[in-house]
Amino acid sequence: MLAFAPLHAATSAAATVVTWLADTLAPLTGGAATAAAIVLFTVGVRLLISPLTLAQVRGERRRAALAPEVRDLQRRYADDPGRLQSELFALYRRAGASPVAGCLPALLQAPFFLVMYRLFATGDGHSHLLDEKLAGVPLGWHLGDGLTGPVVAVFGVLLAVLLVLAWWSARRARRAAAATGTVAGAPTEGPGAAVLGWLVPLLPFTTVLVALVVPLAAVLYLVTTTAWTALEQAVLRRPQPGGIDAR
Template identity: 80%
Template sequence: MLAFAPLHSAATAAATAVSWLADTLTPLAGGAATAAAIVLFTVGIRLLISPLTVAQVRGERRRAALAPEIRDLSQRYADDPARLQSELVALYRQAGANPVAGCLPTLLQAPFFLVMYRLFATGDGLDHAGSPGLLHERLAGVPLGWHLGDGLSGPVVAVFGLLLVALLALAWWSSRRIRRAATATGAPAEGPSAVLGRLMPLLPFSTVLLALVVPLAAVLYLVTTTGWTALEQAILRRPQTADIDKR
């Protein structure tokens, strides 16, 4: 379908890159070369969008600086949610802060994941990349195109189990960080912003649910990109990190 032509073209380009990486890594990684190529390809994409993550941190710091004023507004207009929301919007606009800017890097990854899912779940682009057997490559004896629903065996339980545990740990860490950030910024208890604040800590666990239904190749992507996000957040939010806003 013409509507999916851009997605197909992107899948073809991704297949070419992953195939090239796999061929390059084969002397070092052997049978795990394709899995390693997926990890490296994902890291490369995350490096490309890292400036957005820096912008996200800047926005969060601006919102944290507004915490006293947000608390004051929340107390002043506690009985008037509509007025509170309008005052908060005006405050954010005046300070150049965006209360939902933190979602941008995650949203930007969605098209990339669609490409990866199409590539490894349907094989779209693989024939054009010259690697029709890519989905049949294995990691610890499990095909990269394998789903949990395809059947459980010793290797499948071990590989998927390890990756799911990693995703669960990363989701817990991310959820805890989001809750702390919300507390630091003095998020309001009422209004649309409050609803968003309650939903945001739950979003990291969606990766665990998604991993239950996607192929192993896509699970590798999820673990890699989620782990990269955790590492980025830990580095960018170190106490000794220089204040990015002053640069």
């Protein structure tokens, strides 16, 4: 139990903030105050961890700048996967760009997302938040609890938004792979490349699958954080004037 004490404390603190936000927003949003508080709180968390995203984008730009050399190595050592891997890692090391550095920000973000999940998917001792409603649907309602008119309308809109965001993210992932010659930091040619090239663009759609089994509060969180990620991609990963800024 002690191992979960810090997580429970963090979740309780998050619940306190969400409750305060809901009370503050109530005069403006009425019965949707808790739903609005969840959205606002999620945006605040994403702003807090935005420096990690900036570090990730800088690493991506460094790797993108190496794309021509990566493709040259892929052609040169197409028949020697072992030599290709060693040459690629040597190239990244000389340029100060790790092919796996982009994973670190995601790992550091995991504790924040775990707290969000415990609060918005399970309540974690704060079930009063899930008793509030959005358009007549309790925030603790699952699709499996039954389909009524309001449930179909609310979940339908949110799932449609998630589908559009997943499609956009998958499309961007394919374009990024074509531009940099890598998929998730690995070369697009070589062992496992075909599997990665097929799997990575599908990953954004897992958010939609998760939304089918979690309560409405968690779906609101997923939509907000996914939309924020898409906005970051559009702003931070837009083409740079005069070429790629690798700083």
